[in-house]
Amino acid sequence: MFESFRPNSLKDLLTLIDGRECYKFAGGTDLYIRKRQWQGAERKFDKDVAFIGHLDELRGIERDGYAFHIKACTTQNDVVNSSILPEYIRVPYRLMGNPAIRNTATVGGNIANAAQVADSLPILYATDALLLLKSILGSRIVRIQDFIVGKYRTNLAKNEIIEEVIVPDGNFNGYAYRKIGSRKASILSKLSIFIVYRKENQILEDVRVCIGAVNEIPIRSPEAEKIFLKNHDIEAFLLHLKKMFDAETDKRSTKFYREEVSIRLVRHFLEKILEDGE
Amino acid sequence: MMIEFELNGEKVKIESTLSMRLLDVIRNDFNLTGTKEGCSEGECGACIVFLDDQIVNSCMVPMSNVIGRRIETIEGFSKTERYQIIERAFIEEGAVQCGFCTPGMIMATESILRKGGPITDELIKEGLSGNICRCTGYQTIYNAVQAVLKEVQAHV
Numbered sequence: 001m002f003e004s005f006r007p008n009s010l011k012d013l014l015t016l017i018d019g020r021e022c023y024k025f026a027g028g029t030d031l032y033i034r035k036r037q038w039q040g041a042e043r044k045f046d047k048d049v050a051f052i053g054h055l056d057e058l059r060g061i062e063r064d065g066y067a068f069h070i071k072a073c074t075t076q077n078d079v080v081n082s083s084i085l086p087e088y089i090r091v092p093y094r095l096m097g098n099p100a101i102r103n104t105a106t107v108g109g110n111i112a113n114a115a116q117v118a119d120s121l122p123i124l125y126a127t128d129a130l131l132l133l134k135s136i137l138g139s140r141i142v143r144i145q146d147f148i149v150g151k152y153r154t155n156l157a158k159n160e161i162i163e164e165v166i167v168p169d170g171n172f173n174g175y176a177y178r179k180i181g182s183r184k185a186s187i188l189s190k191l192s193i194f195i196v197y198r199k200e201n202q203i204l205e206d207v208r209v210c211i212g213a214v215n216e217i218p219i220r221s222p223e224a225e226k227i228f229l230k231n232h233d234i235e236a237f238l239l240h241l242k243k244m245f246d247a248e249t250d251k252r253s254t255k256f257y258r259e260e261v262s263i264r265l266v267r268h269f270l271e272k273i274l275e276d277g278e
Numbered sequence: 279m280m281i282e283f284e285l286n287g288e289k290v291k292i293e294s295t296l297s298m299r300l301l302d303v304i305r306n307d308f309n310l311t312g313t314k315e316g317c318s319e320g321e322c323g324a325c326i327v328f329l330d331d332q333i334v335n336s337c338m339v340p341m342s343n344v345i346g347r348r349i350e351t352i353e354g355f356s357k358t359e360r361y362q363i364i365e366r367a368f369i370e371e372g373a374v375q376c377g378f379c380t381p382g383m384i385m386a387t388e389s390i391l392r393k394g395g396p397i398t399d400e401l402i403k404e405g406l407s408g409n410i411c412r413c414t415g416y417q418t419i420y421n422a423v424q425a426v427l428k429e430v431q432a433h434v
């Protein structure tokens with residue numbers, strides 16, 4: 001048996017989960033799928049459930065001088081329709097799921113679920129996003145790279161929730177995004193490339209490159225990006241990324257396909273970014 | 279526990295649980311069987327309803343997220359004038375074969391219209407991208423939606 005709770009406020013939620021391990025049920029588009037039952041039957045969970053999707057305190061998008069702040073239970077469509085967020089943040093969300101799913105699926109749920117194919121992770125890795133985690137004891141801010149530990153693994157403590165995602169404003173003025181394969185067709189063949197950059201007076205001042213869904217966690221190398229900004233050597237940059245691939249070897253052809261396609265796409269995008277305006 | 283919300287314009291109360299799916303409550307407790315269960319996992323759109331004017335897959339919505347909110351099913355929507363326009367277009371274009379996907383398709387069509395603004399072919403495809411039809415091959419459905427658009431725009 002499991003119990004379900006619907007706390008009236010964020011504070012009540014934090015008090016509840018302080019002593020009790022619960023699923024934090026936001027949109028449920030990941031949680032429900034893992035809990036199939038017969039029609040008409042109540043969904044059975046193997047842990048208690050805290051419903052959080054109704055908490056207004058956990059919804060909304062704001063901007064200050066340094067960053068965009070997206071509360072965890074903001075839906076994907078709220079992101080897509082936001083007049084505050086720049087296009088490079090909105091586009092990956094626009095290409096997720098389908099219109100009805102995006103009205104319920106949340107930003108925090110995609111991160112906390114930490115699937116290998118989670119489509120919000122590449123943009124968040126590329127922009128060095130931070131997560132504001134909260135428990136009854138207080139708050140802490142962690143980098144997304146330190147939060148995601150592996151496939152379906154994060155270092156969220158049992159008594160914590162994600163309260164907010166903080167995306168620093170990097171003053172980027174260009175981006176490229178490509179998502180290959182669909183959830184319906186095949187999760188394994190999927191990969192995504194996300195790039196943001198800033199180019200001023202023909203000079204590339206910042207570039208971030210992230211490959212999603214190939215490894216268990218997104219691939220990004222800030223060191224290689226720094227070198228690339230100086231020498232514009234695409235092949236050397238790609239060589240660096242290639243060394244980071246560590247997908248399972250038992251699915252060789254798939255692994256080969258995903259790695260090859262990601263490298264070609266990154267090459268294509270970087271060539272275009274360097275060329276444009278030169 | 280007692281759960282209160284608005285269903286097709288009426289305040290309702292029902293004994294249920296927080297984790298019960300909205301789909302089950304609509305079909306079993308309220309006997310509104312126009313909303314269908316296809317895949318049970320958010321892929322097919324047969325179970326689409328409006329929640330506060332936005333389409334959702336009712337197979338993916340727990341009653342906890344329905345408390346105090348407004349639900350509109352195909353039965354509620356079928357009382358509107360716009361429904362008549364959509365129904366006629368679906369029939370005239372041959373967009374209904376077995377009919378299982380039709381209530382969801384109609385709700386998705388309405389959600390495209392409710393967005394307002396100019397509607398492109400791309401927006402129609404995107405708007406129907408969460409609805410699966412195993413019979414028609416979709417072309418007749420797109421034609422029907424185009425016909426609806428023409429008629430609706432002619433009225434404004």
Ligand SMILES: Cc1cc2nc3c(=O)[nH]c(=O)nc-3n(C[C@H](O)[C@H](O)[C@H](O)COP(=O)(O)OP(=O)(O)OC[C@H]3O[C@@H](n4cnc5c(N)ncnc54)[C@H](O)[C@@H]3O)c2cc1C
Pocket residue numbers: 022023024025026027028029030031032033072073095096097098101104105106107108109110111112113117118119120156160161162163183319320321
């Ligand atoms: C038809 C369909 C298509 C989909 N397509 C895509 C796609 O294209 N790309 C993609 O990446 N995903 C996709 N998904 C997966 C899913 O929609 C997303 O991962 C979504 O963002 C999950 O959000 P949620 O609110 O529904 O999560 P839930 O199911 O409510 O929760 C997921 C997990 O996160 C935890 N959690 C939720 N919120 C918090 C919080 N604030 N703090 C701490 N923990 C929390 C829960 O405990 C749970 O473990 C799809 C799902 C479906 C059903």
Ligand code: FES
Pocket residue numbers: 314315316317318319320321322323324325326335336337338
């Ligand atoms: S039954 Fe809900 S989307 Fe298929």
Ligand code: FES
Pocket residue numbers: 373374375376377378379380410411412413414
């Ligand atoms: S008409 Fe049969 S599923 Fe669409």
